[in-house]
Each structure stands twice: as C-alpha cells, then as structure tokens.
Amino acid sequence: MKIGSVDLLSPFAIAPMAGMTDSAFRRLVKRHGGCGLVVTEMVSAEGLVRGIDRTLEYAEYTEEERPVSIQIFGGDPGKMAAAAQVVEGMGADIVDVNMGCPVPKIAKHNAGCSLMREPAHAARVIAAMAKAVKIPVTVKMRAGWNEGERNAPALAKMVEDAGAAAIAVHGRTAAQSYSGSADWALVAAIADDLAIPVFGSGDCVEPEQIVERLASGVQGVLVGRGVLRNPWILAQAADLVRGLPARRVTLEDRGRFLLDYIDLLLCERVRDAEDFRPHSHDRWVINKIRALGSWYTKGLDGGSHLRTAINSASSLAQLRELIGSFFLAAAPVG
C-alpha cells in the first residue's frame, strides 16, 4: 500500500503513543517485522518552529525505522505549515496531524481533538500544510468530540479534499477517552467513502483481531496498547496474513526485549541528559521501563508482582536482575 508516494511494506503500524513510542522502542518493534510504518510521539508544532531542543528530541528517529511519520499538534494554519516544513527538513517521510488528543492541556489550545469541533478550520490547517510541503500530510482523528458530535465521516471527507494523503481514525469520541469500545463500523464506513487510505485504530490486543479488522474494509491498522503488551503482535499478524501460524514468543524473548530496550535507551539522549533532567540518565531509563512495565506485564502469570517489583527497583542493576530472574531464569543474562 502507499501513502502518497511512500510505499508501506505492511498495512500494520505502531500507533503514536506519547511517552511510550520513543525511537528505541520503535526500532525494537520494527526489527521483529510486520510493521509497515512507525509514528513518533506527538510533538508540538510551536516547539518545532521555535527550535526547542526538547521538542526536536521527541521528533528524532533513525534510518532503520523508515518509513517514519512525525506527528505534530497545533491549531494555527501558518504555524502548522511552518512545522510541516521543519518535519520535511528533518527528512521524515510523512507529517501527521494530531486531531485526537482529548487531554485538556492540548485541546484547549485549539489543537488535538478540539480541531474536530471546527471542521472548516481543521481543513484550513491541512490545506496550508499540504501547500507548504512535498511529503504526504496525514491526519489522525477520533470518532468525534462527544456522542452529539460524531463528525469523523464529514471531517474525513473535508481533510481529504484539503489535501490529506491518508487518515487514521480511533473509533472513540474524546469524551469516551478510553472507555467503551472503538467503533470499527464507523471506521469501515469512512474507508468506504474515501479515495485515500484509511487506517483504523482501537482495541486490537491479539494478532487475530488485527487481521479481522483489516478484512473489515480499512486499508491499514494502527496498533497502540497491543504493541506495548506484546511488541511481536504486528509480526504475528503478518504471519497470519501469510497463512502461517503466529510465531511463538517465549518468556526469554520477552526478557531479552526489556534488556535490549534498556541498552538502547542508555545510548539515547546522552549528550543532553544533564541539561534537561534533574536526575541522572539512569533515572530516566528506569522511569521508561516502569512506564512500559505497566503494560508489558499485563496478562503474564505473576505479572502484577513483577509490575510492583519494577516500580520499586531503584537502580538499573536491580532492574536487570529482576528481569533476569522473572524471564530468563534458565538462560544466561547479558
């Protein structure tokens, strides 16, 4: 499949998740296969335009992650167009616009999901961006703002007309946040109505669900929390599409993933860690493992004990030991 001129080798992608889908995590997921596209954590258009180091850091990616989409948030057409040019200058393949974030801090600035409440304005944002850059501009939205404003079908058409090259829809309203379930019938109806590719997003936690959703009429599936629980899920879905059984993931594989993640994070952002973080770089890595741990341990035998232990580990040595004894008891750690 293609987004504009960008070829995707698989219709499955890692959904953008603030605080979670950093470059190290994306690389590890991508290495397993089955992942056609990665999207960065959302970054501020304002921060990009002003060249704020911290913002630029969130937008960093490595060559092995391509094709890469950088997701930006903001609400001013001129600033969003300028931010799209920064993204293009950074060499990204795609620039994506966040129209789904329900967090008040973002939504109150006329960004995130509140853009869905002003469809004509949202379309102007996309038109300004599409005019400013050559790379494809895409949009990620929700079903709408609330039950009374489920306007994703109309907005999707408007942003397509304004120049969007693809859209992704998480089938919940902002008011729902993560409660209830994602409305995939709505997403399939939008996919049916649009000429550009439509990705669906929401509630795929097993590889079989990803394949079923793809068959429901969307062109691609974005997987969020399912990847945090099981970073092999996209590779397993690709196995199923090929008619193979989904690959088995052992406890040892799961342990190695965490150890590799620690090692990659230790090499990240080292040069400026002192400038931005009051604590040491190790502390930042520990917090990252804790954040992932809250998802990664779900559904595992003894997972809640492991989660508590990860949350109370105070050094990387302790964390490595914990991971070793939980996942790799019979295998050498290193």
Ligand SMILES: Cc1cc2nc3c(=O)[nH]c(=O)nc-3n(C[C@H](O)[C@H](O)[C@H](O)COP(=O)(O)O)c2cc1C
């Ligand atoms: C921790 C977390 C952070 C998220 N951050 C973003 C974000 O930065 N941008 C965005 O468009 N969606 C974000 N989302 C929404 C996901 O991309 C996705 O659409 C949603 O979680 C539903 O898919 P899932 O059920 O597969 O997780 C986030 C979701 C979670 C759980």
